[in-house]
Amino acid sequence: MRHIISVLVRNHPGVLSHVVGLFTRRSYNIESLAAGVTENPEITRITIVVTGDDRVLDQVMKQVNKLVDVLSVSDLKYDQAITRELAIITVKTTLQTRGAVIEIANVFGAKVVDMSEDTITLELSGTERVLQNLVRLLKPFGISEMARTGMIALAMKSSEEQ
Amino acid sequence: MKKTGAKIFVETLLEHGVNTIFGYPGGVLLPIYDELYHAPIRHILTRHEQGAIHAADGYARVSGKVGVCMATSGPGATNLVTGLATAFMDSVPVVAFTGQVSTHLLGNDSFQEADIYGISIPITKYNYLVKDTARLKEVMYEAFYLATSGRPGPVLIDLPKDVQTTQIDEPKLPELTLPLKGPHYTPEERKRQLELILSLISKAERPVIYAGGGVIKSEGAEKALRHLAEKAKIPVTTTLMGKGAFPETHPLSLGMLGMHGTRYANYAVAKCDLLIAVGARFDDRVTGEPSTFAREAKIVHLDIDPAEVGKIIQVDAYLIGQAKDLLQELAEGIEPQGLASHEEWLLQIDQWKRDFPLSYPKKEGVISPQYVVEQIYEKTQGEAIITTEVGQNQMWAAQYYKCSRPRSFISSGGLGTMGYGFPAAIGAKIACPDRIVFDIAGDGSFQMNIQELATAVYNKVNVKVAILNNGFLGMVRQWQELFYGRRYSQTRLSGNPDFVKIAEGYGALGLRVETPEEVPLAIERAIAEDRPVVIDFHVDPEENVYPMVPPGGAINDMLDRKEK
Numbered sequence: 001m002r003h004i005i006s007v008l009v010r011n012h013p014g015v016l017s018h019v020v021g022l023f024t025r026r027s028y029n030i031e032s033l034a035a036g037v038t039e040n041p042e043i044t045r046i047t048i049v050v051t052g053d054d055r056v057l058d059q060v061m062k063q064v065n066k067l068v069d070v071l072s073v074s075d076l077k078y079d080q081a082i083t084r085e086l087a088i089i090t091v092k093t094t095l096q097t098r099g100a101v102i103e104i105a106n107v108f109g110a111k112v113v114d115m116s117e118d119t120i121t122l123e124l125s126g127t128e129r130v131l132q133n134l135v136r137l138l139k140p141f142g143i144s145e146m147a148r149t150g151m152i153a154l155a156m157k158s159s160e161e162q
Numbered sequence: 163m164k165k166t167g168a169k170i171f172v173e174t175l176l177e178h179g180v181n182t183i184f185g186y187p188g189g190v191l192l193p194i195y196d197e198l199y200h201a202p203i204r205h206i207l208t209r210h211e212q213g214a215i216h217a218a219d220g221y222a223r224v225s226g227k228v229g230v231c232m233a234t235s236g237p238g239a240t241n242l243v244t245g246l247a248t249a250f251m252d253s254v255p256v257v258a259f260t261g262q263v264s265t266h267l268l269g270n271d272s273f274q275e276a277d278i279y280g281i282s283i284p285i286t287k288y289n290y291l292v293k294d295t296a297r298l299k300e301v302m303y304e305a306f307y308l309a310t311s312g313r314p315g316p317v318l319i320d321l322p323k324d325v326q327t328t329q330i331d332e333p334k335l336p337e338l339t340l341p342l343k344g345p346h347y348t349p350e351e352r353k354r355q356l357e358l359i360l361s362l363i364s365k366a367e368r369p370v371i372y373a374g375g376g377v378i379k380s381e382g383a384e385k386a387l388r389h390l391a392e393k394a395k396i397p398v399t400t401t402l403m404g405k406g407a408f409p410e411t412h413p414l415s416l417g418m419l420g421m422h423g424t425r426y427a428n429y430a431v432a433k434c435d436l437l438i439a440v441g442a443r444f445d446d447r448v449t450g451e452p453s454t455f456a457r458e459a460k461i462v463h464l465d466i467d468p469a470e471v472g473k474i475i476q477v478d479a480y481l482i483g484q485a486k487d488l489l490q491e492l493a494e495g496i497e498p499q500g501l502a503s504h505e506e507w508l509l510q511i512d513q514w515k516r517d518f519p520l521s522y523p524k525k526e527g528v529i530s531p532q533y534v535v536e537q538i539y540e541k542t543q544g545e546a547i548i549t550t551e552v553g554q555n556q557m558w559a560a561q562y563y564k565c566s567r568p569r570s571f572i573s574s575g576g577l578g579t580m581g582y583g584f585p586a587a588i589g590a591k592i593a594c595p596d597r598i599v600f601d602i603a604g605d606g607s608f609q610m611n612i613q614e615l616a617t618a619v620y621n622k623v624n625v626k627v628a629i630l631n632n633g634f635l636g637m638v639r640q641w642q643e644l645f646y647g648r649r650y651s652q653t654r655l656s657g658n659p660d661f662v663k664i665a666e667g668y669g670a671l672g673l674r675v676e677t678p679e680e681v682p683l684a685i686e687r688a689i690a691e692d693r694p695v696v697i698d699f700h701v702d703p704e705e706n707v708y709p710m711v712p713p714g715g716a717i718n719d720m721l722d723r724k725e726k
Contacts, residue, residue, distance in 0.1 A: 010341060013291075014279065014283070014289075014291075017280065017283055018283055021283055021284055025284065055472075058472070059469070059472075059473055062468055062469035062471075062473075063469050065343065065468075065469070066467070066468075066469050068287075068288045068308060068340065068341070069341070070341075071341050071343075072343075
């Protein structure tokens with residue numbers, strides 16, 4: 001199954017290699033990984049999206065939790081988490097197709113951040129599914145470059161209260 | 163007053179009560195070695211960095227204190243890798259210091275530069291690259307704390323040369339800011355698990371305790387284990403790492419279990435209805451095929467490391483903590499009159515013990531390796547510290563040297579490091595100079611760190627090496643004999659040296675023993691001698707370790723010697 005693992009770590013050099021090493025060693029495929037500072041500048045949140053056997057994952061999480069720099073590890077449920085990802089996509093355009101691309105961007109609420117004679121660069125943040133839909137619709141025009149941040153996520157407080 | 167990093171280093175070692183370190187100098191460690199020149203610390207100069215870390219490891223295992231070793235950058239540091247992995251697999255508190263090129267040269271492929279920080283990530287409990295002298299003291303305090311706390315393990319500190327030479331104001335005594343993790347379970351959950359375990363014990367008719375290295379590491383746990391076993395009349399089997407956790411001469415002892423365990427231990431585990439694992443991690447050399455392991459039993463796991471629970475085998479109940487505390491809690495919690503009767507079970511086990519004792523053939527004029535171990539046991543009254551190498555020598559030592567106290571059987575269990583036993587014996591003897599220390603070795607393993615004879619002789623470390631010399635890499639040969647149609651590919655050690663001359667060349671005593679009659683005399687002579695002794699026992703070249711669980715088999719399905 002697919003899991004979103006949220007790891008809080010002390011902001012120390014090398015901590016990322018420690019954490020990632022444990023996943024790769026157990027042949028866990030990391031689909032995306034995003035790290036950034038939290039409300040506390042000494043603490044970093046690493047969000048890892050992985051797919052694999054649930055029992056092995058339980059083991060990997062216990063091993064990660066053992067690392068000295070790791071403060072906590074949690075397995076976020078998709079339906080009880082806010083998930084976001086940012087993508088920057090450069091699409092090939094001609095005079096004829098430019099309007100259509102902008103129209104699609106508008107529907108998705110994507111921003112046009114750059115434009116050249118034969119390209120448009122869009123920026124969109126959203127859930128993975130929304131980004132996938134946008135990419136699917138832009139593909140026929142020709143995507144010349146794309147960068148994605150990988151998913152970040154927080155537990156949904158409102159669903160905890162229920 | 164300003165102080166250099168090197169001076170702070172030595173002072174911080176002294177603050178941790180370190181009086182012995184094992185090391186090997188080099189260019190980038192010159193500032194520290196200069197500081198050690200007049201420091202009240204005994205530095206044992208080994209002849210290879212691997213010898214230094216195994217010696218520190220052996221020192222730690224017998225003393226329970228942190229073993230400290232040091233090596234220079236680059237090749238010195240990479241020579242520690244096997245020793246770090248050895249200590250990591252067996253949870254040994256070692257702090258290893260490595261020299262490193264100066265911080266401005268890091269990452270430039272400088273002379274003798276290796277990224278030992280990166281290399282050692284998966285084989286240390288924690289590791290550091292210190293880039294600022296102001297952090298040095300704090301890092302060392304953390305390292306000593308981490309090495310010994312919870313589940314012990316090795317910690318590496320990489321020290322660039324300029325960090326050693328920079329002068330800073332006297333650093334304050336650090337306050338540790340290591341993150342503390344919340345408890346693994348709620349108090350209610352803990353209470354529920356404890357009650358469940360006590361009820362499982364009271365209902366069990368065929369219980370077995372399976373004790374591992376965690377019982378050795380937890381000070382006083384062996385007493386708690388004995389108390390529990392005797393009070394509840396539960397037989398105890400130990401792992402290789404757990405040897406000495408329970409007296410092997412005790413009527414409730416089953417000896418070692420697993421691939422080369424006793425038949426009665428493996429039968430007991432296969433037939434038990436409750437298995438209490440304590441400080442053990444269900445290693446594949448213990449369980450055989452995990453799905454067949456203790457399949458009639460409820461399984462209880464007591465361990466300090468929550469990550470071990472459910473790693474290999476799903477358990478029915480568990481508790482997290484020091485082995486001593488948990489065993490005491492169980493011993494206090496049970497009421498002997500409330501227990502189901504174990505009479506039949508104990509009778510069954512006694513029957514197995516009578517039917518399937520450990521045994522070996524005695525051939526006219528040929529030395530059986532098992533006989534050598536038995537004689538070492540006799541002549542040392544079971545009171546020696548035994549270190550082993552890896553392979554047949556290790557298994558025969560485990561089978562025939564019965565241990566009755568902890569920290570007396572020192573062996574590389576997890577990693578299975580050949581060449582471990584001899585330097586570990588040197589470390590052990592330095593930690594416990596009053597005890598006899600024997601390294602039970604093979605002719606293959608001993609040659610992997612044979613250079614440490616110089617260390618032992620020069621430092622007057624009175625260790626004894628018993629080489630069970632069969633001219634083979636015996637355990638691999640045994641597998642080739644049994645599973646590869648006797649095709650002895652690259653396991654015959656042709657070209658072995660004359661070990662007696664080698665010993666003499668280093669200034670140790672060398673003895674060659676070729677007949678069974680000479681065995682006890684040679685051992686007596688070695689014990690009486692006040693210097694390192696190497697005894698070269700020419701043993702039966704194709705003797706095998708039995709019983710044996712074939713790889714991937716169930717542990718009660720064991721191979722034995724074919725009757726001839």
